[in-house]
Amino acid sequence: MEALRVLELYSGIGGMHYALKESGLPFQVVAAIDINTTANEIYKHNFPDTPLWNKTIEGIQLDDFNRLSFDMILMSPPCQPFTRIGLQGDIADPRTKSFLYILDLLPRLCRLPRFILLENVKGFECSTARERLVTTLKECGYIYQEIMMSPTSVGIPNSRLRYYLIAVISTEKSSRPMTSKITDAPSRPAQNDPVVEGTPPEQLPVSGPANQETCPPADDKQGDNVLYKLETPMDAQRKKDQNMDLSVRQIQDFLEPQTEVNMENHLLPPKTLLRYALLLDIVRPTCRRSVCFTKGYGRYVEGTGSVLQSCTEIEMESVFKDLEEYSEEEKLQQLMKLKLRYFTPREVANLMGFPQSFSFPKHIATKQQYRVLGNSLNIVVVARLLQLMVS
Structure with a gap:
């Protein structure tokens, strides 16, 4: 497989970049973009050879994006407009401006990226921003799957329930039905059990209660039905x-x-x-x-x-x-x-x-x-x- 040219938006400290490395896929990050100076220092410290743009996304012109000629977009837009404990300003929140700019830009790119992955908080799935995202994807000819997933579903003892969307450009050879159904986490495939190409997203295997915000506790010795803290x-x-x-x-x-x-x-x-x-x-x-x-x-x-x-x-x-x-x-x-x-x-x-x-x-x-x-x-x-x- 040829190395995928990846555009990393809202790059932060490089979580998406490390996920690419962990995935084993051949790739090259053609640009990482973020305006947080502390996060950028940490990103540069760990990935000194990756082009890092300290710019606002909406300040980058269409021609600049076209010149990058990327196959994949990875992004984790600001979550504050969608978080359940926030004001839930959605698209009225100024912090959503850059994301809306991306959606406006996507159909006008010279070459649509083959893959798009987006991460955000639980709450995004109910937003107008999400509606605009999936509408744009459909208009551009993408198939997509939405997943609610927490690290406990991959064996990590930490609850971090998040919304994910993965999208693939549709082709005549392999076209799969679109879905607006949000599934739970995909189960861990067996060692010799690859995901079959062309499986409709709603038929992909799912595992357990991955959508529970709270995860597993201390050992049995701890509080046999005695409530030692403020909990039910x-x-x-x-x-x-x-x-x-x-x-x-x-x-x-x-x-x-x-x-x-x-x-x-x-x-x-x-x-x-x-x-x-x-x-x-x-x-x-x-x-x-x-x-x-x-x-x-x-x-x-x-x-x-x-x-x-x-x-x-x-x-x-x-x-x-x-x-x-x-x-x-x-x-x-x-x-x-x-x-x-x-x-x-x-x-x-x-x-x-x-x-x-x-x-x-x-x-x-x-x-x-x-x-x-x-x-x-x-x-x-x-x-x-x-x-x-x-x-």
């Missing part, structure tokens, strides 16, 4: 059930060696423990779950990602039981027994599928590392979808 019995049972899924690896497979982690730098401070103890999502190394890491991880606590219980000899139930009856000082003594710490940026990167070759320039602060990782994507998931799309 249903939450506790779901976490317990998910942790029984042996197709998902354990958290400890993704941790840095203890000798390389400065525990003191990552422990939760006393103020955070006292204020947010009942809201923390706590996992142990033997867990097969963690919640989605966002760009606010390390700065904010609620809903930004899981924290790790470093001292596993202590039962979490014994710490949280009757905690509210203690004085503030006693509460703190109890909570500190668990040695709760943040995952390091390297560990978050591991859970997002970044290879060991990925690194940050030395001057990038930890807070910035968490921020750009929270804005990135899961590489293993995208690699699987790239393989599915090109097959």
Whole structure:
């Protein structure tokens, strides 16, 4: 197969580029485009030979895109206009402007790219932006498939449910029916079980409840029907059930060696423990779950990602039981027994599928590392979808 010429839009820290490498497909990134200066520094640090354009997409002319002569577009447009906890401004949000520009540009290209892959948050599938996307794809003669997929479906213990669209230009030789049906994650194919070319998207194999936002929890010792945090019995049972899924690896497979982690730098401070103890999502190394890491991880606590219980000899139930009856000082003594710490940026990167070759320039602060990782994507998931799309 000839090397695919790839245009990487909203390139960030290079998640799509790493997914291409992980997929095993022959490729050349002809241009990566982003305006985030920190992300661009990290991208350039890891891919020094890739042309990186620090420009707004809508500031690039049609002729400039035509000169690149690309076979594939990979893109992860800004998610803020579509996220469920945001204002959901959709196409009225100024941050959607560049994406609408791409849709306007696509039919006017001298040569349509053969493949398009888009990633965004859950919520995009209900947007007007998505309607415009699929309308444009149909008008240009693409077949497409929409998929909701989380890393747990590829064995990674992290919940990061995302919307994906893969599109292939239709030809007379292989034309497949279009679908607007959104499926769950494609199952992992057996070693000698390739996806059959020409399979209608609605008939592709799907696996399990990949669309659950929360993934699997700590081991059975942890809270036998005792609610030690602010969670419902249903939450506790779901976490317990998910942790029984042996197709998902354990958290400890993704941790840095203890000798390389400065525990003191990552422990939760006393103020955070006292204020947010009942809201923390706590996992142990033997867990097969963690919640989605966002760009606010390390700065904010609620809903930004899981924290790790470093001292596993202590039962979490014994710490949280009757905690509210203690004085503030006693509460703190109890909570500190668990040695709760943040995952390091390297560990978050591991859970997002970044290879060991990925690194940050030395001057990038930890807070910035968490921020750009929270804005990135899961590489293993995208690699699987790239393989599915090109097959």
